[in-house]
Amino acid sequence: MSLSINKKQKMPLHIKIFIGLFAGIIVGYILNFMGGLNNPMIKDHIIPFLSFLGSIFLKSIKMVIVPLVFFSVTDAALSLGDIKKLKSIGIKTVLFFLGGSALSATIGLVVANIIKPGKGILLGSVSKEVATKELPGMYQTILNLIPNNPFASLTNGDMMPVIVFSLLLGFSIILMGEKGEPLAKIINNLSEAMFNIINMIIKITPYGVFGLMSVAMAKYGTAIFGPVLKFIVTDYISAIVMITVVYSLMLIFIAKVNPLNFWKKAIEPFIVAFSTCASSAALPVSMKTAPKLGVSKEISNFVLPLGATANMNGTCYYFGVIVIFASQLYGIDLSIQQQIMLVVQATFLSVGCAATPQIGLVISITLLTQMGLPLEATALVAGIYRIIDQAHTATNSSGDLVTTVCISALEGDLDREVFNDPDAGKETLATA
Template sequence: MKGKKLLSMIFISFVLAIMFGVIFGPAMEAVQPLGTLFLRLINFIIVPLVFTSLIVGVASTGDIKKLGRMSMRTVSYYLGTTAIAITIGLVVGKLMMPGAGLDTPVSEQTIEPQEAPGLVDTLLNIIPTNPLMSLIEANMLQIIFFAIFLGLSITLVGEKAKGVYTFFEGFAEMMYSITNIVMKVAPIGVFGLVAPIVGQYGPAVLLPLLKIIAAVAIAALLHVIITYSSAVKLFAKMSPIHFFKGISPAILVAFSTQSSSGTLPVTIKCSEENLGVSKKVSSFVLPLGATINMDGTALYQGVCVLFVAQLYGIELSFAQLLTIVLTATLASIGTAGVPSAGLVMLTMVMTSVGLPLEGIALIAGIDRILDMIRTSVNVTGDASAATIVSALEVDLQEEREATQSVPSKHLAG
């Protein structure tokens, strides 16, 4: 299914899901198995797709310096935009005051505090003690680490490892083919995921907390329009309209599945077919982004932390706000791209500034809706990084070729 047709089908399915959800309400729970089927198909392909495509992507660079440069650009972009995202979330939360004057009672549910992982522990946990168990347990950071080192070893060994490279290249092509098959049921899956949610959450449930939903949505929109548009225009020389149109099928799937990792096959497909991202870049940047790039989650942290502080009448100092930015940025590296992982991350950030965790009970009630918004931003950020890194690699290659051609012209003269 080509990009434009896929977009049309997903969009139509999305609109129909909202309409049916509003009309039939909770009765739309009957179509939930369609969404579950789609999620299972996505989960079925995600580990082998990431593993094989990343090995091939790293090995095909043929240059360790080039891989190091690509890694540095990718990680720097991800961490930089994450810090910007949480700052935008804090500013919007400060201006809109979503928790001020809210008379909804705070649940007495006990929330267990989550300690923010230290930087050293986070880095050490990336290294698998048993790579096979990492594959079985779908530990994406450890899978990425294992795949990168396999790809590097293929490059270092050279000719003797050609058979191994050919095997994984063929395996990756098989996974791309399976992904294309799975994408054919994406519109049905989106309908099965969105309709029950719309039917479940009526206006009566949403109205008391509509302000925090609006705050997260506005922060997300500002980050997407300001940060990603500027970055794509400045570094990739691409029209933001073209970029958003090209990645829109992945955004809709992300909104429906609430999973960055689950949307990865669609993100790869849209980036390569619609945005012209090379396979070498997409196979490295996008799997890494689905695991460590959490811009949407970060801005959600900013809004929600201020929501809880305002709910309890607590004034946060500048030092505490800075702590929130740093904690959320570093914690995003270890946050898996799965539904509601941001809620766990929120307890870490709130603990770092001593806020009462009971306030999370209110947010938990609407977390699925907020998860839709933040996951859409996460995936858009992944695609923007892939687009920019791909464009920079092409520019560098053209510059090298031009430089190398100059001596030959002098010799010819």
């Protein structure tokens, strides 16, 4: 008995979510077969209870997301350690991360607008139920980044002012030197505490997915499967474009190296990231791979750990896809201005996406809320998130190495002989 209990306790979360997903599909299909909303018993008693299960999950996520972003972004700024690093390697690193994230979110938007994963089923009469928030002009957008009152921004969940204030707070603590170290430790501990809360909330994801999926199936039947499959295809096409096109162009034109030589050596951390869905698991492998690519430890030891937290290219294209997906499911047309603002928000939110499971799913709920979009679309994604998260994590991890090589080349520090040597590092591994 004890052995069976231990096995149940060790069941991976993504397996539990799959079980919740399929259980929701079965229960929802039965309810739909029994008449769905046309059945008074189902409409008045069963559907409200299932909706309650989903609402607990969604409200719990919304509860913690503001303090999570505040402390994690501040902690990410503190991870730079020394403002002097920003003058050379640090500035290049941050610009690469932000630029890559913005480009990734743009790719997700473009691919989603072409494939239209949310077309084919309309989840409710949205034009009356939901009104997307109008976004301000460029000058007002920049002004809105500066909070009138950071505490009010925290209370109201205005994420962009919160992020800007978090970054400024982190940099100011760095400037305090030794005096700021106790405060930095407190923020680091609070950031870890927020992720512990997220881990607790994530444990109820299977029940939330069960409730939300049951309701969706009861209302709309098997018609929802078309958009889900199209969502997976859209997400993976975005990953392929980011990896094969964007990363290759960065290596060719910025690092001025052969992308094929890069991938021959970088395939191992890519596979580890893809199979584990954990950037933290791929990080040690990436740090062993960097010297084989001709990158010095000084650069790789700074860029790669920071990238595991702040460089979320894979997560960012997912942000673009999920917002378009949700808007199309509800028949909402997002303007170009709104989509541009999405890119800006996704770029800065990615700074706080630490390497923890399901974090992309959590942050995407924030984006949907900020844009005034319904959260129910996350039910369709949560159950298959493990499938797409493999591509997200692999894209994130590969982007860290690509950035490391590019910065090394710009710093004039890249050993091109080692980079082009197919046997570089093999002797070291053999004797290790």
